[in-house]
Amino acid sequence: MEPKTPSRLEKIMAAGQLGVTSEVGPPRGADGAEIEHKGHLIKDYVDAVNVTDNQTSVVRLCSLASCIRLKQMGIDPVLQMTTRDRNRIAMQSDILGAASFGIHNMLCLTGDHQTFGDHPMSANVFDLDSVQLIQTVKMMRDEGKLLSGFEMKVRPQIFIGAAENPFAGPNVELRALRLGKKIAAGAEFIQTQCIYNIPKFKEWMKIAVDKGYAEKAYIMAGITPFKSLGMARYMKTKVPGMDVPDNLIDRLKGVPKEKQADEGIKMAIEMMQELKEVPGVRGFHIMAIEWEEKVPELVKGAGLYPRPQV
Amino acid sequence: MIKATPKPLEEIINYVKDFNKILVAGCDGCVTVCEAGGMKEAKVLGSALRLYFTQAGKDHEVVETTVTRQCDKEYLAELKDMVENADAVVSIACGCGIQYLTEMYNDKIVFPGVDTHFMGINADRGIFEERCAGCGQCVLASTGGICPIARCSKRMLNGPCGGSEAGKCEISKDTPCGWHLIYERLEKLGQVDRFTQPVDPKNWRTSRDGGPRVIIREDLRKAEPQHGSAHS
Numbered sequence A: 001m002e003p004k005t006p007s008r009l010e011k012i013m014a015a016g017q018l019g020v021t022s023e024v025g026p027p028r029g030a031d032g033a034e035i036e037h038k039g040h041l042i043k044d045y046v047d048a049v050n051v052t053d054n055q056t057s058v059v060r061l062c063s064l065a066s067c068i069r070l071k072q073m074g075i076d077p078v079l080q081m082t083t084r085d086r087n088r089i090a091m092q093s094d095i096l097g098a099a100s101f102g103i104h105n106m107l108c109l110t111g112d113h114q115t116f117g118d119h120p121m122s123a124n125v126f127d128l129d130s131v132q133l134i135q136t137v138k139m140m141r142d143e144g145k146l147l148s149g150f151e152m153k154v155r156p157q158i159f160i161g162a163a164e165n166p167f168a169g170p171n172v173e174l175r176a177l178r179l180g181k182k183i184a185a186g187a188e189f190i191q192t193q194c195i196y197n198i199p200k201f202k203e204w205m206k207i208a209v210d211k212g213y214a215e216k217a218y219i220m221a222g223i224t225p226f227k228s229l230g231m232a233r234y235m236k237t238k239v240p241g242m243d244v245p246d247n248l249i250d251r252l253k254g255v256p257k258e259k260q261a262d263e264g265i266k267m268a269i270e271m272m273q274e275l276k277e278v279p280g281v282r283g284f285h286i287m288a289i290e291w292e293e294k295v296p297e298l299v300k301g302a303g304l305y306p307r308p309q310v
Numbered sequence B: 001m002i003k004a005t006p007k008p009l010e011e012i013i014n015y016v017k018d019f020n021k022i023l024v025a026g027c028d029g030c031v032t033v034c035e036a037g038g039m040k041e042a043k044v045l046g047s048a049l050r051l052y053f054t055q056a057g058k059d060h061e062v063v064e065t066t067v068t069r070q071c072d073k074e075y076l077a078e079l080k081d082m083v084e085n086a087d088a089v090v091s092i093a094c095g096c097g098i099q100y101l102t103e104m105y106n107d108k109i110v111f112p113g114v115d116t117h118f119m120g121i122n123a124d125r126g127i128f129e130e131r132c133a134g135c136g137q138c139v140l141a142s143t144g145g146i147c148p149i150a151r152c153s154k155r156m157l158n159g160p161c162g163g164s165e166a167g168k169c170e171i172s173k174d175t176p177c178g179w180h181l182i183y184e185r186l187e188k189l190g191q192v193d194r195f196t197q198p199v200d201p202k203n204w205r206t207s208r209d210g211g212p213r214v215i216i217r218e219d220l221r222k223a224e225p226q227h228g229s230a231h232s
């Protein structure tokens, strides 16, 4: 695949190298320095940095402003955008704003329902869903048009990403079809939900390869290391659409509490080593939630350091 | 039909406590079916108000009645004398009926006696479930007869989202995932390939987003007036 945008991530994966991304969760306050601090921790170990958009529906410093900060530090940001809080007017406007600052990657999401967050009483918007947001970005970039049909003089240059959860319902076949749908809508890279159930992920990947989806988009495997047994249990029981097999929980149970974090990192590295060999995997998306300082260790451990220069 | 539930008695008492002559006006339509605003509920509310006024030692006169439909002028007209005789009216029709009664008897104080929720079905005695959000442009033909607007918590047109698990919606284990249901139905119909084609953004103008809606059916306006029509 030839790169279509100035995105560094796109160039690296187009050159046949495994891409590496990670994410930064903005603070629940106006502390811009925290974003820069987190950016510094991972800067040299990843090709691009996602910034979450009010994840789990909790109000945080906005993704766009955080992306601009990262961009100004020389980091290639991935603007995450959910359709939960903004209608098509606001989203297109933010896309143009991002593009004006040279932000060249986006991850298009529907977003968690607001009942999970700190403002469960808020109205939900959902003017578009993730698939329609992908269509929108593609139309803006490739046709130079807004959804209204208005032709822009300057088009946004955006490498279009989407998420997919191989482990959600109703079954793995439908989840693969939906991946195909997102690619048909215009998604060029896919960051998956955190993978713990490797056999099931392989099943999903096999369908993606057989149906030709894996050739049309770069599929990046989602990795989240466990910080503790408590976190693993929480992920298993409380986070919708998360599939944590019992053997992983048992493995953490088998080590003393103070060693669980190290064990979690070890497990994540082993998983990355295994996933590197799965046909169709073109990169990794490391979501080290409030544990950004561990990203270098994971990237090195998986043999993905140093990052290619493009 | 429209589904409503009675407001808490304390809230209604708070509205009417400074009035003496109260008319409790029910409706024989939807709110009778969902047992929130029919004659039975009017009597229950009337008795409760009488008990309150008696215990509070206040003069009072509480009258209960219902009409065929509070969303039609002809039926509301039947209430003329009773409304005129009252100091305040508590309407236990749906939000439409309450407003139309207010509109017709504009110098009278009218209070809502129910909370109006949604358009839904009677799943079982005392269980009402939402089915349609009145989007004004029905897509059921392409979604296996299951509404993605009313039955998906994110009104997605390209579901299911990544939070769908074991047939349930991410918002609660008690809420079926609308898109899971759509998938099951389309699979039964052999139409799963629908899931590979992106569905374009919806035009929400026909929904509430376009502002207050009015339907003008010229064909009906030209036709002979029928009993119960608003144009006789």
Ligand code: SF4
Pocket (backbone or CB within 6 Å): B131, B132, B133, B134, B135, B136, B137, B138, B139, B140, B147, B148, B149, B150
């Ligand atoms: S698609 Fe629209 S009209 Fe049809 S059932 Fe759903 S909300 Fe009602």
Ligand code: SF4
Pocket (backbone or CB within 6 Å): A113, B151, B152, B153, B154, B155, B156, B159, B160, B161, B162, B163, B164, B165, B168, B169, B170, B171, B176, B177, B178, B179, B180
């Ligand atoms: S879980 Fe199902 S019903 Fe709930 S928001 Fe996701 S797709 Fe919609």
